[in-house]
Amino acid sequence: MKKIIKNTITTVAALGLLAIAPMTMASDAGHGGDHHATGTTTATPQSTLKKTIEGNNAFMHDHASNHFDAFQAGQVPNLTIITCSDSRVHTQLFGFEPDNNIFAIRNVGNQIENSEGSVDYGIHHLPTKVLLILGHSSCGAVKAAMGDYSGETKGIKAELDPLQPMLAQDNGEGSFNGRWADNVERNVDYQVGKALELYGDKVQAGNLAVVGAVYDFNNLWGKGRGAVVIVNVNGENNPNIIQNHPVLDQLAKSDMITHVGSRVK
Numbered sequence: 001m002k003k004i005i006k007n008t009i010t011t012v013a014a015l016g017l018l019a020i021a022p023m024t025m026a027s028d029a030g031h032g033g034d035h036h037a038t039g040t041t042t043a044t045p046q047s048t049l050k051k052t053i054e055g056n057n058a059f060m061h062d063h064a065s066n067h068f069d070a071f072q073a074g075q076v077p078n079l080t081i082i083t084c085s086d087s088r089v090h091t092q093l094f095g096f097e098p099d100n101n102i103f104a105i106r107n108v109g110n111q112i113e114n115s116e117g118s119v120d121y122g123i124h125h126l127p128t129k130v131l132l133i134l135g136h137s138s139c140g141a142v143k144a145a146m147g148d149y150s151g152e153t154k155g156i157k158a159e160l161d162p163l164q165p166m167l168a169q170d171n172g173e174g175s176f177n178g179r180w181a182d183n184v185e186r187n188v189d190y191q192v193g194k195a196l197e198l199y200g201d202k203v204q205a206g207n208l209a210v211v212g213a214v215y216d217f218n219n220l221w222g223k224g225r226g227a228v229v230i231v232n233v234n235g236e237n238n239p240n241i242i243q244n245h246p247v248l249d250q251l252a253k254s255d256m257i258t259h260v261g262s263r264v265k
């Protein structure tokens with residue numbers, strides 16, 4: 001019994017380390033950054049689990065039992081999202097309950113290649129009408145891919161290697177932080193291209209829209225902090241053309257100003 005408890009604590013401690021790891025990746029030395037320092041957490045495995053379960057108590061309190069009736073039998077989401085595992089990015093940023101609305105896939109650097117089967121499931125089997133590839137400002141994975149990560153674990157290297165092709169467009173000119181943000185957008189464009197290789201026939205048939213966007217909590221795209229900025233629709237990445245794209249024709253004109261943009265085009 002004692003041994004089981006010890007193993008459990010070891011596992012929880014390891015999970016705690018995993019939660020801290022992205023912060024380290026996002027704030028590694030050398031290049032500075034325009035984001036606030038992430039610092040170190042004073043949390044312990046015990047305090048983290050306490051907070052987690054208390055949070056679920058509040059969730060249960062706020063959601064009456066009949067809230068769950070609609071999706072007892074299965075899911076019918078309309079949106080597949082591939083986004084980064086970064087703790088600052090989450091599906092609540094759209095302002096609606098993600099329940100039964102969002103089929104979410106997350107990995108470092110919001111990549112298709114690392115999770116192709118999960119994306120296939122969302123597109124072919126559910127099937128959702130929109131595939132949203134959502135990058136974000138201050139992405140530690142993009143930053144790490146721009147540097148020397150040869151000393152990282154086998155697993156991390158395997159997650160960062162697929163980002164290399166999109167970095168070919170980075171000519172190394174300008175500030176590091178500017179290039180970093182530009183590469184976040186280039187990665188979104190690159191992932192949209194990958195998606196079109198896989199699902200282009202559905203897009204052609206009008207059954208799917210592949211949308212690339214950036215969740216910008218640093219205002220690096222100039223649309224305001226917290227804005228989701230659309231940078232690519234079905235492979236079109238010119239913001240002037242995107243604004244007239246039929247897929248966006250139910251958006252208000254003001255939304256085009258706030259939610260369509262680009263740093264690199």
Ligand SMILES: [Zn+2]
Pocket residue numbers: 084085086108109110136138139140141142
């Ligand atoms: Zn990220």
